[in-house]
Each structure stands twice: as C-alpha cells, then as structure tokens.
Amino acid sequence: MPDRIKKFLDSGALFIWFCGTAVAASLLMVGGVLLLIMINGLGFFWPHALVEMTLTDGTRVLGELKGEEVIPYSQTPEFPEGRTRVRLKVGNRDLYGLDFRWVDTDRIATADSPNDVAAFERREWGNFYGRIREVARGDDVVATGNQEGWKALQPLIERANDLHDEIEHLQRDVIGDINFEIEGTRLRIRELELRGQREAPEVSELQAATKQLETQYRKHVATLRALSRQLDEYSVVLVETNGSEKRLAVGQIVKALRPNDMGLIEKILRYFVNFWSVLSEEPREANTEGGIFPAIFGTVMMVLIMSVAVVPFGVLAAFYLREYARQGLIVRVIRIAVNNLAGVPSIVFGVFGLGFFVYAVGGTIDTLFYPEALPTPTFGTGGILWASFTLALLTVPVVIVSTEEGLSAVPQEYREGSLALGATKFESMLRVILPCALPGILTGLILAVARATGEVAPLMLTGVVKLAPALPLDHHFPFLHFERKFMHLGFHIFDVGFQSPNVEAAKPMVYVTTLILVMVVIGLNLSAVALRNYMQKKFKASAV
Amino acid sequence: MGRFAFANVTSRLCGNRIVFLCSLFLAISIGSSIQSWAASDSMVDPAWKDYKQVSGVSGNLNSIGSDTLNNLMTLWAEGFRKEYPNVKIQIEGKGSSTAPPALIEGTAQLGPMSRQMKAKEMDKFEAKFGYKATNFPVAVDALAVYVNKDNPVKCMSMEEVDAAFSKTRRRGHSVDIDAWGKAGLDGNWKRTRVSLYGRNSASGTYGFFKKKVLKKGDYKDEVKEQPGSASVVQGVTEDRGGLGYSGIGYRTSGVRAIPLSAKSGEGCFDPTFANASAGKYPLARFLYLYVNKAPGKPLPPLVAQFLTYVYSKAGQKIVIKDGYFPLPQTIITKKLGDTQ
Numbered sequence: 001m002p003d004r005i006k007k008f009l010d011s012g013a014l015f016i017w018f019c020g021t022a023v024a025a026s027l028l029m030v031g032g033v034l035l036l037i038m039i040n041g042l043g044f045f046w047p048h049a050l051v052e053m054t055l056t057d058g059t060r061v062l063g064e065l066k067g068e069e070v071i072p073y074s075q076t077p078e079f080p081e082g083r084t085r086v087r088l089k090v091g092n093r094d095l096y097g098l099d100f101r102w103v104d105t106d107r108i109a110t111a112d113s114p115n116d117v118a119a120f121e122r123r124e125w126g127n128f129y130g131r132i133r134e135v136a137r138g139d140d141v142v143a144t145g146n147q148e149g150w151k152a153l154q155p156l157i158e159r160a161n162d163l164h165d166e167i168e169h170l171q172r173d174v175i176g177d178i179n180f181e182i183e184g185t186r187l188r189i190r191e192l193e194l195r196g197q198r199e200a201p202e203v204s205e206l207q208a209a210t211k212q213l214e215t216q217y218r219k220h221v222a223t224l225r226a227l228s229r230q231l232d233e234y235s236v237v238l239v240e241t242n243g244s245e246k247r248l249a250v251g252q253i254v255k256a257l258r259p260n261d262m263g264l265i266e267k268i269l270r271y272f273v274n275f276w277s278v279l280s281e282e283p284r285e286a287n288t289e290g291g292i293f294p295a296i297f298g299t300v301m302m303v304l305i306m307s308v309a310v311v312p313f314g315v316l317a318a319f320y321l322r323e324y325a326r327q328g329l330i331v332r333v334i335r336i337a338v339n340n341l342a343g344v345p346s347i348v349f350g351v352f353g354l355g356f357f358v359y360a361v362g363g364t365i366d367t368l369f370y371p372e373a374l375p376t377p378t379f380g381t382g383g384i385l386w387a388s389f390t391l392a393l394l395t396v397p398v399v400i401v402s403t404e405e406g407l408s409a410v411p412q413e414y415r416e417g418s419l420a421l422g423a424t425k426f427e428s429m430l431r432v433i434l435p436c437a438l439p440g441i442l443t444g445l446i447l448a449v450a451r452a453t454g455e456v457a458p459l460m461l462t463g464v465v466k467l468a469p470a471l472p473l474d475h476h477f478p479f480l481h482f483e484r485k486f487m488h489l490g491f492h493i494f495d496v497g498f499q500s501p502n503v504e505a506a507k508p509m510v511y512v513t514t515l516i517l518v519m520v521v522i523g524l525n526l527s528a529v530a531l532r533n534y535m536q537k538k539f540k541a542s543a544v
Numbered sequence: 545m546g547r548f549a550f551a552n553v554t555s556r557l558c559g560n561r562i563v564f565l566c567s568l569f570l571a572i573s574i575g576s577s578i579q580s581w582a583a584s585d586s587m588v589d590p591a592w593k594d595y596k597q598v599s600g601v602s603g604n605l606n607s608i609g610s611d612t613l614n615n616l617m618t619l620w621a622e623g624f625r626k627e628y629p630n631v632k633i634q635i636e637g638k639g640s641s642t643a644p645p646a647l648i649e650g651t652a653q654l655g656p657m658s659r660q661m662k663a664k665e666m667d668k669f670e671a672k673f674g675y676k677a678t679n680f681p682v683a684v685d686a687l688a689v690y691v692n693k694d695n696p697v698k699c700m701s702m703e704e705v706d707a708a709f710s711k712t713r714r715r716g717h718s719v720d721i722d723a724w725g726k727a728g729l730d731g732n733w734k735r736t737r738v739s740l741y742g743r744n745s746a747s748g749t750y751g752f753f754k755k756k757v758l759k760k761g762d763y764k765d766e767v768k769e770q771p772g773s774a775s776v777v778q779g780v781t782e783d784r785g786g787l788g789y790s791g792i793g794y795r796t797s798g799v800r801a802i803p804l805s806a807k808s809g810e811g812c813f814d815p816t817f818a819n820a821s822a823g824k825y826p827l828a829r830f831l832y833l834y835v836n837k838a839p840g841k842p843l844p845p846l847v848a849q850f851l852t853y854v855y856s857k858a859g860q861k862i863v864i865k866d867g868y869f870p871l872p873q874t875i876i877t878k879k880l881g882d883t884q
Binding site: 170218376 | 599602603604606611614615618619621622625626629630632633634635636637638650651693694731732770771772773774775777778784791793794795796797798865866867
C-alpha cells in the first residue's frame with residue numbers, strides 16, 4: 001500500500017489533480033456569477049402572468065407574482081413549516097404609493113388569472129394593472145367596456161407611439177440642430193466682443209442669423225405643441241381591481257399587454273421586442289425605466305478612445321525599456337514602478353485625473369481656446385476625453401508588461417539576422433520585431449479593455465453623469481465631442497441600484513444592465529481577439 | 545455590573561409597555577397591511593400655478609450636489625426639457641458637500657443640497673463673491689427611520705433613536721440600545737441585535753441626522769455607511785434586525801417607516817405629509833437648491849425659469865411622484881418673489 005501511494009505521489013498525478021481542481025473551481029465561480037446575472041436579468045423581458053386574488057377581508061389584489069417566503073418565527077403546531085407570504089408587483093404607484101405588496105398566503109381566499117386583465121406600461125408612475133372602463137376622445141366616449149375598449153385602444157397606442165417618435169425627432173434632430181447653430185453664433189459673437197471688435201460687421205450679421213434661427217425655433221416649437229396636444233386627444237379610463245378609476249391620456253401609455261391571453265410564441269416574440277427596446281431606447285423616469293442605449297454607447301466609445309490612447313503609449317514605453325534602454329538599475333526601478341502602478345487603487349487615478357486632466361490641462365485649454373464660453377467650462381470639467389485618458393493611465397501598465405513579454409519572446413537571432421542583412425535598428429524594430437510582438441501587444445489591449453470596461457470609481461470623478469443630454473458622437477462638426485459628459489453602464493448599475501427611490505422596481509433593471517455590461521465586455525474582447533488573429537496572419541505572411 | 549443593573553431597571557420600568565407591544569405585534573403581523581399614506585391626490589395644493597413658457601430661454605444648466613435630490617433633479621430636468629427642448633441640463637449627484645465647491649468654482653449654476661450650507665461653506669462662498677449664496681427650498685422630506693417589515697416596534701422616541709445610533713447618547717437615554725429588547729420588543733426579538741445602516745459622510749442626510757438626532761454627537765463605529773439612500777433601504781430589507789435612516793421617498797415594501805416621537809412619552813407620528821406639514825413629525829426637513837445670486841440683480845433667465853418650473857404645479861407634482869412632499873403655496877409665493 002505505502003508503495004502505491006509513494007508511486008502515485010512520485011508520478012506527479014496529484015499535482016495535475018490540484019491544477020484541474022483549481023481550474024474547475026474558477027470556472028464554477030465565473031459560471032455561477034454569470035448564471036446568477038442571467039437568471040435575474042433575462043427574466044425581466046418575459047411578459048409575466050397577472051394574478052388576481054380575493055383576500056379574506058373582501059379586498060382584491062391584482063399583480064405579478066414575484067416570489068414567496070416563509071414568515072420568520074411563524075411556526076405553530078398547525079403550520080410546522082411556518083406560514084408563508086407572497087410578494088406581488090401591484091403597480092399603480094399613483095394610487096397605492098408603492099409598487100410592491102406582501103400578502104400572507106392564509107389571507108388569500110381565491111386566486112385566479114383572468115384573461116381580460118391588462119398591464120399598461122406608462123411613461124410616468126410605472127405600470128398600471130387593471131381593466132378598461134372606457135375610451136374617449138375629448139368628452140365623447142368612443143368605446144365602453146373592457147373588450148370594446150381594448151380593441152379601440154390598440155391602434156390609438158400605436159398612433160401615440162408614432163407621435164412620440166415624431167416629437168423626439170423634432171426635438172432631438174431638428175431643434176437640436178438649430179440650438180447647435182444658435183450656440184455657435186452666440187460664442188462667435190462673444191469671441192469677437194472679447195477681441196474688442198464689438199462693432200465689427202460680422203457681429204450684426206451673426207445677430208441677424210440668430211434672429212432667423214430663433215424664428216425657426218419658435219415655428220418648430222409651435223409644431224411640437226400641436227403634436228403634444230394630439231397626444232392628449234384620446235383618453236382612457238382604467239379601473240384597478242378594487243374599482244378605483246384613473247383617467248389617463250393615451251399618449252401616456254407606452255404599451256398595453258394582456259399577458260394571460262398570450263400564447264407561448266407571442267410571449268417569445270414579445271420577449272425579444274422588450275429586449276430590443278431596452279437596448280435601443282433612451283431612459284425614462286430618472287433612469288429607472290425605459291432603455292439604456294446612451295449608457296451602452298458611452299461605455300463602448302470611452303473604451304475605444306481609451307484603447308487609441310493607451311496602445312501607442314504602452315508600446316512605445318515597452319520598446320524603449322526592452323530594446324533601447326541599457327538594462328541596469330534605472331530600468332529595473334522603472335519596471336518595478338510600472339508594475340506597482342498596476343496595483344494603485346483606481347480611485348487614486350480618478351483623483352489624479354480630476355486634478356491633472358480636468359483642472360490643470362482642461363482649465364488651461366479653456367482659458368487659451370475657449371475664453372468666450374467662460375465661466376461655463378468646456379474642457380475644464382469632466383468629459384469623455386478625460387475619463388478615457390484616466391482609464392488609459394490606469395491600464396497602461398498592463399499594456400507595457402504584456403508588450404515586454406511579447407518582445408522578450410522574440411528570439412535574439414531575429415534581431416541579429418535583421419541587422420546582419422543591413423537593416424537599421426529602427427527598420428528591424430518596425431519590420432521584424434513589432435510584427436512578432438504583436439500578439440503580446442494585443443493581449444495587453446484585451447486585458448486593458450476588460451479592466452477599463454468594468455471600472456467605475458475614477459469615472460465618477462472625471463465625467464460620468466446620471467443623465468447626459470447628448471451623445472458624445474453626432475452629425476455636428478467635429479462629430480466627436482470629447483468635452484461632453486457621458487453615461488456608462490457601470491455607473492448606471494451603481495446609480496439605479498443604490499440611488500433610485502424605487503429600488504424594488506428598479507432591481508431587475510440592475511441585473512439587466514449588469515448582463516448587458518458583461519455582454520459588452522465579451523463583445524469588445526472578442527473583437528480584440530479577432531483583430532489579433534487577423535494581424536497575426538497578416539504580419540506572419542509579410543514578415544517571412 | 546453597573547450596565548446590567550441599569551438594563552434591569554429599565555426593563556422593569558418598561559414592563560407594561562412590553563405587554564402592550566406584544567399585542568401590537570400580533571396586530572401588525574396579522575395585518576401586514578399597506579399604509580396607503582402616499583395617495584398622491586391628497587397632497588396637491590389647488591393654489592399651485594401652471595407653468596407658463598417664456599421666450600428667450602436657452603443654454604446649458606449644470607447641477608452638482610445632493611444625491612437625495614438626484615432623482616428629483618433628473619425628473620425636473622426631463623420635465624423642463626419638454627418645455628424648452630433647447631436647454632441642456634447635466635446633473636451630478638454625489639453628495640450635498642459637493643455643491644458649495646461647484647457653485648464657488650462656477651462649474652454649476654444649481655447646487656441641490658439636502659441640508660443648509662454650513663457656516664464654513666458659506667464663508668468660502670462669501671469670500672469669493674462678496675455675498676451669500678441664496679437657497680430655495682424646493683421640497684419637503686421627512687427623514688424616515690426604517691426597520692425591517694417584520695419588525696413590530698411601534699414607535700421610537702428621538703432619545704431611543706439616538707441611543708441606537710450614537711455612542712455619545714447626547715439625548716441622555718440611559719442605556720445603549722444594541723438589541724431590540726432594549727427598544728421594548730419581546731419574544732425572539734429581545735436578543736436580536738440592532739444592525740445599523742447609515743449614509744456616508746459626504747451626504748447631507750448624514751449631517752442632518754447627526755445634527756438633529758445625535759445633537760452633533762458621534763455615530764457608533766458599527767454603523768454600516770452606505771453609498772446611497774436606496775442601499776440603506778436595501779440593507780434594512782435584507783437584515784431582519786436592521787435599523788436605518790433615509791428619505792421618505794425611498795420607502796419600499798420590504799421596510800417600514802416607524803412613527804417617531806419628539807420626546808419619550810410624547811405622541812408618536814408617522815412620516816406622513818400631514819404630520820410633516822403640521823410640524824409634528826420631528827425629522828421633517830427642506831430640500832434646497834442653492835444658487836449664486838448677486839443682491840439686487842435678477843437671476844440668469846435660465847436658472848430663474850428652472851426655479852419657476854420647480855415651483856409650478858408640474859414641478860410640485862414631480863415632487864409627489866418621487867415620493868417626497870410638496871411645498872405649500874405660501875412658501876412658493878414668497879420664494880418666487882426672490883427669483884426676480
């Protein structure tokens with residue numbers, strides 16, 4: 001026996017088992033986290049069934065069932081397992097005050113899921129659960145009763161959503177353009193004033209142009225008003241399950257569903273429609289409802305700007321350290337410093353970014369190039385550029401280290417061969433060493449992207465906001481607006497999870513946002529991997 | 545030894561109360577009813593005026609300050625932009641303490657704060673501009689003390705809340721309330737530890753609570769400082785023995801906002817609109833917007849219109865929607881005069 005154990009130990013199989021277990025444990029943990037996020041996040045889009053209950057006191061409750069728990073310390077001889085209670089999302093926040101409600105199971109007399117109840121997603125106050133009493137146009141009743149009303153409501157909601165799209169187009173694109181021009185002329189006039197050319201003919205021209213733009217603006221605003229009035233044209237009277245009424249403009253309803261009346265295929269289709277609307281829409285109601293498109297956009301764009309900033313810096317530094325500098329004490333100290341930089345907490349980078357980029361660099365840029373906009377800062381306040389640069393600083397050690405790894409893996413013969421064939425040192429760097437080190441560089445980029453996407457703390461100091469009025473990329477020259485503040489998925493999670501007043505209702509949104517953040521990280525990484533493979537192939541061919 | 549004796553004395557003194565509370569425990573746990581004090585229509589003041597648009601309002605508006613007001617500001621911004629699609633509003637809410645520096649530096653025109661400016665902050669502002677910053681109360685918040693929804697505690701006096709949160713106990717409660725038994729609960733609650741949730745020190749809520757409840761005493765070290773008001777509520781939801789403070793707007797079905805009495809022995813009042821406006825609830829407070837207004841000069845039109853919007857019917861209805869309490873028209877009329 002001892003012999004066999006000794007043999008087993010000597011063979012090294014034990015060590016392999018240890019390694020295998022370690023890998024399995026890490027996979028299990030990653031898988032577990034993903035699974036948790038997916039279970040909580042993916043359920044959000046499913047049209048849940050509505051349950052209508054009559055309680056023992058005669059009152060009724062209508063809502064989505066959202067879980068059950070045993071009431072603590074409620075074990076009695078009758079209920080050895082303890083009594084239970086269920087949590088319902090009852091919506092109708094304007095009537096009840098809260099979206100959720102706990103109901104003790106033993107108070108439920110009957111429970112049913114009738115086909116004629118509907119969930120109305122509203123633009124304000126969250127969902128309404130109930131039935132339709134009547135649909136009216138002004139004071140004229142168009143349809144009465146739940147069934148008739150439901151039929152009459154469908155086309156009206158569609159029309160209202162079209163109107164909303166039109167309003168949004170008018171607000172964001174048409175009026176947005178005019179504003180941009182007005183702001184431009186205002187700044188130009190101010191600039192001329194600052195130069196002492198208050199009387200220049202250009203000023204009066206600009207003023208005339210502004211006047212014209214303002215007339216245009218007023219015209220569009222009038223159209224906007226008219227459209228908004230159309231939204232209020234039709235109204236619907238809804239009744240909650242206990243009979244209280246609520247009159248609502250049809251324009252307030254985003255969509256109406258009768259989940260109990262839907263087939264499986266219909267539900268699946270609805271699932272994807274919901275998923276898409278979260279991905280593509282703007283947030284509503286202080287970010288607790290609607291979509292998260294601006295946050296996805298902001299995250300991706302910030303990571304791209306960061307990548308553009310970090311790669312050249314990191315690669316140049318690594319080349320110098322590995323290829324040009326004389327290896328000695330100083331280089332070793334620098335290398336240790338770089339490695340330590342990777343361990344500095346991210347918030348410290350945030351403070352540095354705020355002090356150096358925002359206040360020092362940004363403030364100087366403002367006084368030199370944008371004096372006409374002061375005291376409102378242009379670059380002297382947080383923005384996507386400063387946030388990206390701060391993250392670039394944060395991730396530069398990763399790129400340096402992995403580029404150095406890549407460089408050290410290039411055989412010495414390559415360098416000597418290249419030099420022997422008459423290439424200068426620079427030429428052999430560019431043509432021979434760089435292509436060979438490329439996988440290392442891109443691995444560094446992948447690690448940097450993964451690190452940067454998940455980072456929130458430094459961003460909070462350098463330019464992330466809860467609600468950004470405009471995307472940092474649009475059709476106005478110069479297209480990329482580096483000074484603008486932006487939204488970020490990680491901050492969105494923090495904000496919705498910790499700051500939103502209706503945290504219960506917003507919780508699924510937190511998981512959805514987390515899920516999408518993970519998807520964005522995976523997406524960015526996969527594209528970096530694809531880029532690496534492509535470059536590898538291309539440079540291998542040309543280097544030989 | 546001394547402490548034990550004290551505890552005995554108090555528990556004997558409170559004996560009657562415990563019996564009373566036990567019967568209440570039953571009543572509440574059977575009920576688990578919804579306190580529907582937030583029915584929105586009851587708070588609407590008919591005297592509020594509709595907002596009227598004016599011409600010539602445009603530009604950028606930056607707001608930096610309180611996180612309690614963060615959602616409210618965002619909702620107002622959404623509403624204001626419907627009136628003026630040409631206005632851009634950017635909102636940062638990382639704590640009331642971030643508002644004064646932003647106003648002083650000029651990086652923000654609006655400084656939402658959940659407390660009044662401290663003398664030190666005001667001095668710095670005055671040193672830069674030569675006059676004081678102007679505050680506009682924009683909503684009423686009842687700072688609620690939350691317990692887990694299962695917790696049967698009927699009422700707490702300010703002394704008891706102080707004794708639970710503070711190590712200095714400046715309000716003079718005789719014992720440190722570290723278990724729910726010392727707050728008068730019985731049964732399995734008696735030994736349940738009080739698990740404290742509070743805000744981080746940049747928050748105006750932290751400062752307000754410290755000033756009003758602790759009488760500027762010190763918080764216990766074991767108070768779990770949370771990064772946001774909603775996470776206090778989340779913590780208390782998950783923690784059966786939890787006790788935390790947060791704005792009334794953050795109430796959920798997982799917690800209960802307990803009635804408070806200003807002094808032990810006095811009447812207990814729920815954090816409702818009626819009690820807050822009658823001055824009966826001890827922790828009612830104004831939420832403010834601070835602006836930089838030179839004396840004798842009108843506010844910039846954009847800022848003035850934003851305030852007018854906040855004080856309009858639409859603006860105050862948003863206050864209700866966000867779970868806070870609106871202002872009475874008397875204050876609004878007075879403050880609207882100040883914007884001119």
